[in-house]
Amino acid sequence: MIALMMHRLTRSTFLRGVVLSPYLVSNVVAALVWLWILDTQLGIFNHLLESIGLERIGFLTDETWAIPTIALINVWRHMGYTALLIFAGLQTLPESVYEAARTDGAGETRIFFSITLPLLRPIMALVLIMTIIGSFQVFDTVAVTTGGGPANATNVLQVYIYDMAFGRFQFGYASAMSVGLLIILGIITFIQFKLTRAGETDLD
Numbered sequence: 001m002i003a004l005m006m007h008r009l010t011r012s013t014f015l016r017g018v019v020l021s022p023y024l025v026s027n028v029v030a031a032l033v034w035l036w037i038l039d040t041q042l043g044i045f046n047h048l049l050e051s052i053g054l055e056r057i058g059f060l061t062d063e064t065w066a067i068p069t070i071a072l073i074n075v076w077r078h079m080g081y082t083a084l085l086i087f088a089g090l091q092t093l094p095e096s097v098y099e100a101a102r103t104d105g106a107g108e109t110r111i112f113f114s115i116t117l118p119l120l121r122p123i124m125a126l127v128l129i130m131t132i133i134g135s136f137q138v139f140d141t142v143a144v145t146t147g148g149g150p151a152n153a154t155n156v157l158q159v160y161i162y163d164m165a166f167g168r169f170q171f172g173y174a175s176a177m178s179v180g181l182l183i184i185l186g187i188i189t190f191i192q193f194k195l196t197r198a199g200e201t202d203l204d
Contacts, residue, residue: 020080031144034073060145063153070154073141077163078134082127089123126195129192
């Protein structure tokens with residue numbers, strides 16, 4: 001949706017800048033900002049909840065809320081970059097195809113699902129692969145906000161590897177886990193390229 005808005009407002013460099021700005025902030029800074037915003041006692045978000053009669057929520061201290069909150073922080077940070085990639089893909093689509101479709105009487109919905117999405121398949125494949133790989137790169141966000149807690153609720157693989165290496169000094173085991181993670185990411189990337197047939201579209 002954001003990419004489509006950017007495409008409609010092609011001259012709005014301000015909108016593009018606002019959308020991309022979270023991605024330009026480092027993970028550590030973004031995590032610190034959200035840690036302050038969502039703090040149970042001092043966070044502005046919990047103050048807003050309390051002001052409308054709701055109870056404070058331990059977004060980063062409650063086992064139920066911790067993982068969804070970490071996920072939303074990462075979605076917020078990478079949303080602009082993802083939208084920019086899709087926007088770039090939209091900019092390259094040939095206008096002649098759309099003109100032909102409108103001449104044939106196709107509506108906006110039909111054009112979107114029958115032309116735009118198939119033409120965007122290579123970009124969507126790239127976005128999907130980068131999103132999956134990016135989901136494995138949440139170490140800094142978790143380390144700053146929860147440290148793997150509460151009660152190991154956010155003890156993701158990267159934090160576990162770090163703890164094994166620098167907390168328990170089991171460097172061999174941690175190295176093996178890191179290589180295993182690299183292999184997993186390689187397999188995921190290969191499968192995604194095969195499934196989406198990156199570089200091809202339904203309109204070939």
